Amino acid sequence: MSPRSSDWWYDEAAGPLVRPYALVSGRTRPTWGRLNLATQVRAIRTTSDTSALSVEHLEIMKLCRKPLSVAEVAAYLHAPLVVAKVLLSDLIQRGDVITSDASRMAVAPDRNLLQKVLDGVRAI
Amino acid sequence: MASVQSEELTVPSSVKIVVAGGFGVGKTTLVGAVSEITPLRTEELLTEAGTQIDDLAGVEGKTTTTVALDFGRITINPEVVLYLFGTPGQDRFWFMWDELAYGAIGAVVLVDTRRLDGGFGAIDFFERRGIPFVVAVNCFEGGHSYSEDEVRHALDVGDGVPLVLCDARDRESCKTVLARVIEHAMSKLDPAMA
Ligand SMILES: Nc1nc2c(ncn2[C@@H]2O[C@H](COP(=O)(O)OP(=O)(O)OP(=O)(O)O)[C@@H](O)[C@H]2O)c(=O)[nH]1
Numbered sequence: 001m002s003p004r005s006s007d008w009w010y011d012e013a014a015g016p017l018v019r020p021y022a023l024v025s026g027r028t029r030p031t032w033g034r035l036n037l038a039t040q041v042r043a044i045r046t047t048s049d050t051s052a053l054s055v056e057h058l059e060i061m062k063l064c065r066k067p068l069s070v071a072e073v074a075a076y077l078h079a080p081l082v083v084a085k086v087l088l089s090d091l092i093q094r095g096d097v098i099t100s101d102a103s104r105m106a107v108a109p110d111r112n113l114l115q116k117v118l119d120g121v122r123a124i
Numbered sequence: 125m126a127s128v129q130s131e132e133l134t135v136p137s138s139v140k141i142v143v144a145g146g147f148g149v150g151k152t153t154l155v156g157a158v159s160e161i162t163p164l165r166t167e168e169l170l171t172e173a174g175t176q177i178d179d180l181a182g183v184e185g186k187t188t189t190t191v192a193l194d195f196g197r198i199t200i201n202p203e204v205v206l207y208l209f210g211t212p213g214q215d216r217f218w219f220m221w222d223e224l225a226y227g228a229i230g231a232v233v234l235v236d237t238r239r240l241d242g243g244f245g246a247i248d249f250f251e252r253r254g255i256p257f258v259v260a261v262n263c264f265e266g267g268h269s270y271s272e273d274e275v276r277h278a279l280d281v282g283d284g285v286p287l288v289l290c291d292a293r294d295r296e297s298c299k300t301v302l303a304r305v306i307e308h309a310m311s312k313l314d315p316a317m318a
């Protein structure tokens with residue numbers, strides 16, 4: 001048995017794509033373009049109506065009560081990254097999830113930040 | 125309108141270091157040696173040609189493949205988290221590499237003394253992107269021991285690229301490798317202080 005076959009998005013007969021495709025129900029739903037693997041996401045406590053959300057959306061909301069990266073969300077959901085990104089994009093657009101500014105990641109980190117990271121690595 | 129509690133509004137910054145290298149050189153071992161969590165594994169769907177799928181609509185009829193990557197995390201402080209991403213072993217998934225390398229503070233090219241040639245693709249990639257990297261030689265016992273000059277010559281890297289020997293299973297050794305990457309990245313920021 002392949003390790004993937006137990007994942008919720010994997011369909012033994014039809015292959016790995018059925019579930020993610022079903023999740024977006026054939027609608028065109030581009031991901032919010034600024035999500036990178038390492039982008040931090042965090043659910044905020046809202047009073048918004050969650051009745052339109054899928055089980056997977058709610059699972060993500062639960063997972064990221066503490067800040068997590070997009071990659072961690074995908075890993076804990078056992079879903080491909082693109083699926084996690086699509087679902088997170090829905091939540092971001094609803095205002096239920098906030099993110100770190102991924103565009104800042106592309107610019108060179110400043111010396112201060114690097115020094116903190118260096119000190120942190122030495123301290124572990 | 126959703127109401128939001130103000131103390132929940134902060135999201136940490138993330139930084140990442142990419143751990144690259146040939147098949148089976150010890151990338152996952154290195155990540156696991158320093159990560160605060162057991163390395164996590166995630167998969168990305170790619171088209172058969174190796175391009176990234178950004179949007180699931182229309183994916184149904186396409187031939188796809190998956191690429192797995194694993195990663196670890198080090199919480200530096202409540203505001204900063206460091207992620208270590210191991211690259212997929214297969215060099216053909218360059219689109220995945222683009223996403224991995226995007227915004228990375230630096231990279232480790234891990235090589236194995238039994239097969240020094242596994243690092244070429246990664247070295248070339250980071251050089252072209254201007255991403256600071258160090259070469260770390262994972263010293264498998266029974267592997268041939270090369271001098272630093274021999275390794276540099278075999279990999280065609282000059283003195284500008286730090287070279288460190290390591291044991292990917294040893295936490296202190298891997299901490300030293302990461303520290304070298306960060307120091308190297310800092311030296312690139314401000315050449316006067318290199
Ligand atoms: N003896 C010895 N074994 C090691 C060392 N580093 C890694 N290994 C072993 O080598 C094997 C491969 O290590 P991995 O960390 O999985 O290598 P990888 O680069 O992640 O491999 P792929 O992801 O498949 O490319 C594992 O069985 C490790 O336990 C080392 O320094 N010495």
Ligand SMILES: [Mg+2]
Pocket residue numbers: 151152153194210
């Ligand atoms: Mg690995």
